[in-house]
Amino acid sequence: MPQQFPFSAVVGSDDMALALVLTTISPDVGGVLVRGEKGTAKSTIVRALASVLPAIDVVAGDRFSTDPRDRAPLSPDGPFAADAPVESRPVRLVELPVGATEDRVLGSLHLERALSEGRAEYEPGLLARAHRGILYVDEVNLLHDHLVDLLLDAAAMGRSTVERDGVSVEHAARFVLVGTMNPEEGELRPQLLDRFGLTVEVAAPRDPALRVEVVRRRLAFDADPDAFAAAYDEDERALTERIRAAQEQVAAVVLGDGALLKIAEVCAAFEVDGMRADIVTARTAVAHAAWHGRRRVLTQDIRAAARLALPHRRRRNPFDAPGLDEDLLDRILGDDEPDPEPPEDPQPQGPSEDPLAGPDDDPDGDADGDPAGDAGDGTDGPGDAPPPGTSSSSGPGDHSSDDVPPQQDGPDPEASPPTTGPPDAPGDPQPPGTVHAASEPYRTRLFTVRGTGAGEAGKRSRAVTESGRRTGSRRSVGGDGTLHLAETVRAAAPHQVLRGRTSGRLLFRGDDLRVATREGQESNLVLFCVDASGSMAARRRMEQVKTAILSLLLDAYRRRDKVGLVTFRGHGADLALPPTRSVDIAATRLQDLPAGGRTPLAEGLLEAARVLRLEKVRDPRRRPLLVVVTDGRATSGADAVARSRQVAAHLAADGVDALVVDCESGAMRLGLAGVLAEHLRAEHVPVADVSADRLTSLVQQSVRPLSSTEGAA
Template identity: 75%
Template sequence: MPLQFPFSAVVGSDDMALALVLTTISPGVGGVLVRGEKGTAKSTIVRALAAVLPPIDVIAGDRFSTDPRDPTPLSPDGPFAADAPTETRPVRLVELPVGATEDRVLGSLHLERALSEGKAEYEPGLLARAHRGILYVDEVNLLQDHLVDLLLDAAAMGRSNVERDGVSVEHAARFVLVGTMNPEEGELRPQLLDRFGLTVEVAAPRDPASRAEVVRRRMSYDTDPESFTRQYAESERALTDRIQAAQKLVAEVELRDDVLLKIAEVCAAFEVDGMRADIVTARTAVAHAAWHGRTSVTTADVRAAARLALPHRRRRNPFDAPGLDEELLDQVLGDDDPAPEPPEPQGGSEGEGTEGEGPADGRLDTDQDGSGDREPTSGTQSPSDSSSSPSDGGESAPPSTAGEAPADAAAAGDAPGRPDTTVDARTPYRPKLFTVQGTGEGEAGRRSRAMTESGRRIGSRHSTGGAGSIHVAETVRAAAPHQLARGRTSGSLLFRPDDLRVATREGQESNLVLFCVDASGSMAARRRMEQVKTAILSLLLDAYRRRDQVGLVTFRGDRAELVLPPTRSVDIAATRLEALPAGGRTPLAEGLLEAARVLRVERVRDPRRRPLLVVVTDGRATWGPDAVARARTAAAHLAGTGVTSLVVDSETGSFRLGLARDLAGVLRAEHVPVDEVSATGLTTLVHDRVHPRTTADTSTEGAA
């Protein structure tokens, strides 16, 4: 087995190491989500954690790692005799790949025995293997939502219930769940964020001396792993002993009523939703006290716990930056309960760092007061004001366009020399659902119709070695007509590999939503640009909820630009949108051709992900020779690729030229005026057309 980089040799990132240690002391905390940029050794420190955890005793031969001291073991391999043999083994680190299926996670029917012996026997999955260990999910934000829900449910309940393929099994599944993610690749939904007990932000050190030390240790380890590991052996042993002592002490720690009230005051002050924050903060504070050898929770423990348990629970939508106002935290807690000096860890000074971001055993003590040496996270808002953003169920109509100048007046902004303008979006609203035509086969999501691994079962198909749940009835039906030819006289059915059938399911997929936005002078009228940005921001928020990728192409002046390559991070897209200026001529053809180029590249990169092109424009083309003709040619080229398109018509006011509608015709796209993007606006429009109000109705309303 290859040597792991020592946990006590990682440099920096005290919060991450502290959070990992606390959740191993008290697994009821609920796991850790680590957010950070690429190259910050998130995976390195998680893999190193398993090596410093105390070994565990298990019943020999049990596939579910049952604790011999457990009076009511929940293992399908039981029951066990009182004198059943036991064995001691290291804690397992089980890695769950992003592409894992539900069968692999939960376990499923033992296919070989089902076919050869006719027995419905359960084959354990990754949750069973991770029991009493660490379940690590790298890039957890890219994992399918239903799998994340499944993991978090198991972690919260401490057991897994399997009801599938004729198997009904319940087994223990108590593990430390650790997820890592790069926010640039997309966010987790707030509902899933809240299910993680603790969250920490990590970044590479900015201090040149610290960066040099990271490189020095990494190169030393790569040159001679055995020698490097020996240097930290004593620090690793000291850390193991301290964790073991804390695990034994945690049950004896007292959480006084006055401290519990203080935890409630903190959670109320930060306006977190629900009660999970209070529970997690309390459990973390108890674990923190045990980590420092105390039998009573202090204000310092509460401060440390709040810094890890609350920041991610204050987010109201994906555009909000996570963070915690530490000045407010200090005001609520006060300084009347200074933390006593913690016991000095054994292991010496050489164990004070780690390779890219994770502190050493000794450096965990720097956070004993809950503050450490870090700069506080600001908790500033991103593009939209979260305090006024509606939740999934809420919505508000787009701003009125009454009184806006006619479209031809706004077009005066195309004139050279007019200064660029930047306008902020207003509060986003819930938009109408726009989908890709046909049936796809992309990643599971919430937008367009597709054949997926989750969803309602609509039939079966031959198994070709790919993923999919077994369709038992269809498998038996396929084998039954051949039993006589196969020589069966009695007993179990005789199966062949080509009898196997798996279920076909219809669900929904995620898509690539590519925005192609006109940022020319004709869009520069303040009310128009504000309305357009609000519509795009609303569609971005909708794309986030539906697990889409998003990209942003803009065109203005004499060129088009890919402002944001396709990504899952809609908050980055919102930031780019916020800073988008308007001014100059309208190179519509260049914008459409750049969108076609991006879609062509993405089709090669990810052929299963179908695109939805959203063109936001008033339809004008004013730059270059034959601007209108070139724009129509580019639109016809895009239409020929078969991409599903939507034209959001930004032309407003009483006088309209209808150029965007003409463009939609050439693109074979759906045409939607910008004031009808809102689901509320659309509902009102349909209602008024079906039930038109009479003059008498209007006058009655006025009188009222």
């Protein structure tokens, strides 16, 4: 087995390390979600966690890791005798691949024994293996929604119930769920985000000295993993013993009424929904007190718990990043302790003894600590206090609204004076590069790709997927899919005489296996091609356009789509955002989108065609939906109109499904966007009709005259 990078050797991830330790001290906290950019040691530190956890006792030979002290074990291998042999083993770290199937997660019928011996036997899945251990999901935001639901339900209930393939089994499944994700690749749904107990934002350190230390340790580990790990053996053993002591003491920690009131005040001030935040914060504060060897929860424990448990639970707008106003937190908590510390309590450890202590974890209230830190001890990096650039100082609160200019509802005092005439007039004197803000997004109509695809499960277009209603069966390839028992028997039945069956059980072969085909919905690539030219620069029009696109982005977020953004103005087109799962980034790029100049419509369509061609190579299963947002004008270059229509016809010939959002409004309309839609063979929708409410009102207006006529008749 390859050597694992030591947990205590990771530099610059104090908050992440603390959150992982607290949830292993008290698994009822509910797991950890780690959000961060690429290359921030998310996977490294999670994989290293299992090596510092104390070993556990299990019933020997039990596949479900039953605790011998459990008086009512929930194990299909039981019941066990009172004197059943006991063995000790390390805590397991079970990794769940993003492409895992439901039967691999839950477990299913043991096919080999069912077909060869005619015996129905349950084969445990990953949830059974992870019992009393750690279940790690890398890139959890890319996991199919129904699998995430299974994981979180099992984590909340502490057991897994399997009712499938003729098997009915229930077994214990208490594990620490840890998920890591890169927000640039997409967000978790809010209801799933709330089910994680703690969340941490990590970023690469900005301090050059700290970055040098990170590189130095990594190079040393790669050069000689065994020697590097041996240098941290003492630190690893010390962490293991401290975790063991905290696990034994956590049940004895007192959470007084004063501390509970403080927790309730904090949760109410941040307007969190429901009561889960209060419960998780209380459990985390108790675990934090046990980690520091205290018998009673203090203000610093509540502060540390709130910083980890509340950022992803505060009420926020759809495209707001999770974050916490720590100034408000400090004002609520104040300096008074909720309950006095009993004098007989052991002396809490100072920051120099705490390898995971952050600025809120100093039990003496002295954040200065010992200035003479040792960078070579493998715990705190180059000093006792958390180094600059770590997650404790670069969390979601750093990405505040102070970095974004405020939206203005009224006239811009620095903008050119308004002119008379229709708001769509191309001569509206908006300077090139003018930026207009979007209004509040609304619920949009559902726009889909024609036909039936076979892409990744989502909520937009029809597709053959692994979940959904069963429509038929197909031959199994490599054991994929869910067994279709009836079709398997039907495929084997005609060959029984040739296979020499005279009586008894059916004789099966591998090519008899049939799996179910299901029809559900897939996610798509929604590529926006946005006209940002001068004809779009009129204030009201561009505001309306950005609001429509923002609403479509919100719809793409809910339907699990990838999104991209191409803009064109002046003399060319730009790929403002390569296709990504993060609609948050797309929304940010949209808000900063300037407008002005000529209209190179052909160049915009050519750039969109190039992006779609590359994405088809990268992800051939994901079908695209091209959304062209324009008024249809083409004013850049010779024969601009003819060139744009030629490119549009080429896209249509390639089979690209498209939608043209017509931004032209007012009494004088040229109808150019409609002509473009004809060449693209695309659906043509006025920008005002993107809203689902607008569609409903149009239908109601059409129905009312019919109803009144019928009534008169």
